[in-house]
Amino acid sequence: MYELIVIGGGAAGIFAAIAAKEARREARVALLEKSAVLLAKVRISGGGRCNVTHACFDPHALTQNYPRGSKELLGPFHRFQARDTMDWFESRGVKLKAEADGRIFPETNRSETIIDCLLSHAKELGIEIYLKERIQSVSKMEEGFEIQCRERKFSCRSLLLATGSSSEGYKIAEQFGHTIVNPVPSLFTFNVPSSPLKELSGISFEKVQVQIKGAPLLQTGPLLITHFGFSGPAPLKLSAWAARYLFEKEYHVDLIINWLPQFSKQEIFKQLAEIKKSSGTKKLLSENIFKFPKSFWHLFLDLLGENFKKRINEISQKDLQLLADKLHEDCYQVEGKTTHKEEFVTCGGVALKEVHFKTLESKICPHLFFAGEILDIDGVTGGFNFQNAWTTGFIAGTSSVN
Numbered sequence: 001m002y003e004l005i006v007i008g009g010g011a012a013g014i015f016a017a018i019a020a021k022e023a024r025r026e027a028r029v030a031l032l033e034k035s036a037v038l039l040a041k042v043r044i045s046g047g048g049r050c051n052v053t054h055a056c057f058d059p060h061a062l063t064q065n066y067p068r069g070s071k072e073l074l075g076p077f078h079r080f081q082a083r084d085t086m087d088w089f090e091s092r093g094v095k096l097k098a099e100a101d102g103r104i105f106p107e108t109n110r111s112e113t114i115i116d117c118l119l120s121h122a123k124e125l126g127i128e129i130y131l132k133e134r135i136q137s138v139s140k141m142e143e144g145f146e147i148q149c150r151e152r153k154f155s156c157r158s159l160l161l162a163t164g165s166s167s168e169g170y171k172i173a174e175q176f177g178h179t180i181v182n183p184v185p186s187l188f189t190f191n192v193p194s195s196p197l198k199e200l201s202g203i204s205f206e207k208v209q210v211q212i213k214g215a216p217l218l219q220t221g222p223l224l225i226t227h228f229g230f231s232g233p234a235p236l237k238l239s240a241w242a243a244r245y246l247f248e249k250e251y252h253v254d255l256i257i258n259w260l261p262q263f264s265k266q267e268i269f270k271q272l273a274e275i276k277k278s279s280g281t282k283k284l285l286s287e288n289i290f291k292f293p294k295s296f297w298h299l300f301l302d303l304l305g306e307n308f309k310k311r312i313n314e315i316s317q318k319d320l321q322l323l324a325d326k327l328h329e330d331c332y333q334v335e336g337k338t339t340h341k342e343e344f345v346t347c348g349g350v351a352l353k354e355v356h357f358k359t360l361e362s363k364i365c366p367h368l369f370f371a372g373e374i375l376d377i378d379g380v381t382g383g384f385n386f387q388n389a390w391t392t393g394f395i396a397g398t399s400s401v402n
């Protein structure tokens with residue numbers, strides 16, 4: 001009989017199996033993976049570079065990056081947070097670097113570096129790994145669990161589910177009495193087929209504010225205009241915080257962009273009025289007072305109409321107010337979403353109130369543990385989703401063999 005069987009060979013499952021073995025070397029630990037490869041998502045993560053965690057080392061601040069799970073992760077982050085992730089990899093020979101926006105990557109810029117580190121440790125520790133293992137049933141026995149696979153049977157004292165967003169994992173959790181919060185996508189970009197800005201695809205802004213009309217949801221940060229709508233950190237974060245709301249609205253909402261979040265509407269108008277006084281004979285087109293990308297400013301004024309191509313002193317106060325209003329509240333019709341290729345995740349999963357966050361053990365079924373994305377936890381883009389996998393994997397793995 002195994003002390004622990006982990007189902008799922010992703011970031012959370014592998015990390016949990018390693019943590020279990022490191023906590024108790026003599027424990028027999030096995031990992032069952034349905035596919036032919038381990039850590040498939042780690043390989044493609046972060047555009048092949050693996051954004052392993054985020055340079056945010058205060059547990060409370062770290063929790064603020066999780067639209068689902070922030071309250072529950074506070075305790076676990078006091079035990080294993082982003083600093084611990086960095087120490088863990090660096091003490092095992094992986095050099096890491098932080099980028100200006102806080103994302104942390106291996107210095108090699110290759111996700112293989114992370115995979116090699118994890119898999120060589122799993123091997124060294126003697127974790128028994130079974131690939132292409134199709135689970136047919138899982139039963140609770142008097143002592144522990146029995147797992148019937150197509151060709152063999154396993155038994156274990158503790159069972160750890162780390163199956164990500166797979167429906168099979170949810171089914172096993174449900175079988176043991178758990179509630180699955182309806183899984184819906186998170187971290188996507190907005191499709192705006194009617195956007196006249198699409199022709200500016202590739203142009204980015206350092207800081208805008210994006211908001212969904214009628215919902216108290218807004219995010220500030222960089223934005224990228226794409227050929228299908230809007231992408232970049234601010235829209236992605238908004239998609240995460242509003243994941244469930246957007247799902248309910250079938251991804252048809254009005255997106256309001258504030259192109260100048262550092263100013264109030266009155267301040268924008270005041271600046272326009274001042275420029276009218278000081279440089280009235282010039283054209284708004286040439287006076288790019290807000291330092292926007294030139295092509296954007298031209299198109300933006302163009303879309304407002306002929307009046308805005310005149311000399312500034314020929315533009316009425318009413319029109320200047322209209323311009324200030326549009327810079328502050330520019331509305332676009334979202335009609336669908338596109339999966340962000342660099343990172344996406346599922347909102348929903350095992351209901352958090354049914355799990356002890358000191359151990360990651362089920363409150364309903366003793367000796368059943370959870371780690372990673374199977375839980376109703378997801379973070380915004382930037383390395384927070386792997387941090388959830390490392391933290392919950394570490395705690396679940398350690399406590400399952402103690």
Ligand SMILES: Cc1cc2nc3c(=O)[nH]c(=O)nc-3n(C[C@H](O)[C@H](O)[C@H](O)COP(=O)(O)OP(=O)(O)OC[C@H]3O[C@@H](n4cnc5c(N)ncnc54)[C@H](O)[C@@H]3O)c2cc1C
Nearest residue numbers: 008010011012034045046051164166343372373383385386
């Ligand atoms: C393209 C992409 C890029 C990403 N980039 C980043 C990034 O740079 N930084 C970041 O923080 N996050 C990133 N993420 C999110 C991150 O990859 C996930 O949050 C993380 O992988 C979750 O880990 P997990 O182990 O819980 O689940 P998974 O990685 O999904 O692993 C689950 C494993 O369980 C296996 N499994 C499922 N069902 C069964 C079964 N019945 N029996 C046996 N095995 C089973 C699956 O085959 C899989 O190997 C990215 C996601 C994607 C899709």
